Amino acid sequence: MKGANINLNIRSLKPSATLAINERIAELKKxxxxxxxxxxxxxxxxxxxxxxxxxxxxxxxxxxxxVQGLLKLRESVAEFHNRHNHLKFSAENILIGPGSKELIFLTQLVYYGEIIFPAPSWVSYHPQAKIIGNNVHFIPTNYKGRWLLSAEDLEAFCSAENDPDKPRILILNYPSNPVGSTYSIRELEELVVVLKKYNIIVISDEIYGLLHHKGEHHSIATLYPKKTIISSGISKWCGAGGWRLGTFAFPKNLDWLLNGMKVAASETFTSVSAPIQYAAVKAFEGSPDIDLYLVHSQRILSVIGNWCYQLLKERQIRIIKPEGGFYIFPSFRNYSAKLKRKGIVTCKELAETILMETGVACLPGEDFGLDPKLLVLRMAYVNFNGENAINQSMKMNLDPLPDSFVKDQSPLIYQGMLKLINWIDRL
Amino acid sequence: MKGANINLNIRSLKPSATLAINERIAELKKxxxxxxxxxxxxxxxxxxxxxxxxxxxxxxxxxxxxVQGLLKLRESVAEFHNRHNHLKFSAENILIGPGSKELIFLTQLVYYGEIIFPAPSWVSYHPQAKIIGNNVHFIPTNYKGRWLLSAEDLEAFCSAENDPDKPRILILNYPSNPVGSTYSIRELEELVVVLKKYNIIVISDEIYGLLHHKGEHHSIATLYPKKTIISSGISKWCGAGGWRLGTFAFPKNLDWLLNGMKVAASETFTSVSAPIQYAAVKAFEGSPDIDLYLVHSQRILSVIGNWCYQLLKERQIRIIKPEGGFYIFPSFRNYSAKLKRKGIVTCKELAETILMETGVACLPGEDFGLDPKLLVLRMAYVNFNGENAINQSMKMNLDPLPDSFVKDQSPLIYQGMLKLINWIDRL
Known part of the structure; x- marks a missing residue:
């Protein structure tokens, strides 16, 4: 376009994948x-x-x-991490931003070094790197390893680079968007051995931490406190995505990075909306009612996620049992021959065909950095009225909820999954 | 510092000047x-x-x-500009961000070309450019020209570059932070002749537009509609700086830039806090009460600004009569010989000495891109309870407020100015 002088790093980017699917859905609904x-x-x-x-x-x-955030909020965020993860943060270690996405962007802008993350990863890490022109690397993972980064893969990557002193940040997100799996303490311990060896900084994106379905989230910061930044916020466990408030908790010896980010923050977003910060104090302080809200959130997500998982598993779809958050990440590779006969070779074609033939809208695994031929989709099981579901759950005892809860409280998920299953069965 | 791997563009930056003065003030108060x-x-x-x-x-x-903003808010922002400036924006031309500072940063990130602005300019344009590594240029202005950019200076700058087709954005802020002056229609018309000749895009930063003391703000967009982006927000005229909401209004033919910024926004701040956006609809829609609030804000700022101006003017301080916003920008050059005897040669030394000897805290002109030897300070006359002042002003008739209003309603400004005057008199 004549006169369109756009930074080439941005010209090549498409609107974010989640945005694109929303617009596609709006079109179809019209x-x-x-x-x-x-x-x-x-x-x-x-x-x-x-x-x-x-x-x-x-x-x-x-x-x-x-710029760094309301003192009282930073105190409550520090206390939140200390309470949940037995850590020792204080207010001066905390940075408040308009979403943890913005804070991760600022890290990428301020840090000088290599950014690495596993593939699959959350949709925005990589485009952020592209916008800035950063040197980034995906480390592939696989279905057998629950799409998680193994110590072996990390070691292989670092030793292959043949530059043991290279400054590096690893971004690790668990419970995982897009997979729904998470690391065991053992797996984290193994990773830490390699992280220590190469002196790698970790951004531990724990935005789904409190949505571990059994309430058993474990932060890598407890094992690697000196080099782990915990990224969190109120978007997921506290239902306030639209409020835009994220948090970073820095270890003392990464003050230089915190200070660099404060400078960048002061020239960009300035500070987070004041009324929102005051309100968030209560979210991080917690209360018996908020604890109850969390317990019910977790068991509702657990029953819905597992019901979806079972249905797909029974049909030989490759899928990891959900452990936290609200995603499943099915691979249709066992159906690749049948799909090929329908002209479907990539996950995008798969997502598009399913959308057109069943009305079920998913994101292609490609958007998360996966090989399109792996035929993977990301499905978020969130299309239900959470407030009603919690009210209903509160009337039931605290045993696992029955499968009938899915049909009753999340009818669109129920119907959508049946459409999808039916589509698979007819392949 | 070992292990401190900071992007060199950021390593060289100090915390923003306004931030630094706040910390200095806090220290002294302690x-x-x-x-x-x-x-x-x-x-x-x-x-x-x-x-x-x-x-x-x-x-x-x-x-x-x-990402672009709540539809209803974008409609009310478009309507706001159409009402105040007789323009023809619609919702699709509007972008909402967490502060216009963030939007100006994203423009600098997304646009590929040269960024130019007059010196003095607002503190953040230049550090933003540094962070991104942009090619930027100051065009100096002077006291005689009311520290405003003249058509001649702009023409001289562009012709000296000897590259008439160079892609350029000019950032123009009026009523001006730091000066308090603004452009007449005639001055804007003259600028537009040069802007058209070189096909320059203008970001017209009109965040203080509704704080023109006579309510006579005039946007360059009315004279140069196809290439002017109007930057505004609720931080200044609506008192909501801490809420963090800014707006950009794009002409249709700069859609390519709007779209590029939407992509960058979707990978950074995502969208502005939802409750804040819903509330801002009312601010831009306006109402008889909001109109009244504005009339009183304007006349209060006018009486205080002019009182400060008069005091300094009487002492041969070089100063421009305030026309809008809430800043004055006195130059102490007529006192340079006397100041030199006190060891004061730069505006920083001037600001520091005044602070230590009188308790009056100002910002040095250097932070706004001026030669330190010009001995200029920026003074914001906002240290008073605005709500009380408006209530008091409402009880008085709508003639200009009497000078006694300053002593009664803004005692700290009154006392600070007397201390400063006394300090000058003793030089």
């Missing part, structure tokens, strides 16, 4: 097609009432807050 | 020193009650909003 969305990964749950009440109470707060 | 702050440029006024009420009403909004 044509009166029935769509079952498994696309955007937004929490289905409401923001806890106590937290909303704090926003109401602080609605008139209008002052610019400190 | 030592029980009396400080009269003329540092940070934060609106002294409250957020209008109707707008706060909308935030309360929408506190539970938790969904991620579209």
């Amino acid at each position: 044509q009166n097609k029935e769509v079952y969305s498994f696309g955007l990964g937004q929490s289905p749950f409401h923001v806890p009432k106590e937290v909303v009440n704090e926003l109401i109470k602080h609605a008139a707060e209008k002052d610019y807050l400190p | 030592q029980n020193k009396e400080v009269y702050s003329f540092g940070l440029g934060q609106s002294p006024f409250h957020v209008p009650k109707e707008v706060v009420n909308e935030l309360i009403k929408h506190a539970a909004e938790k969904d991620y909003l579209p």
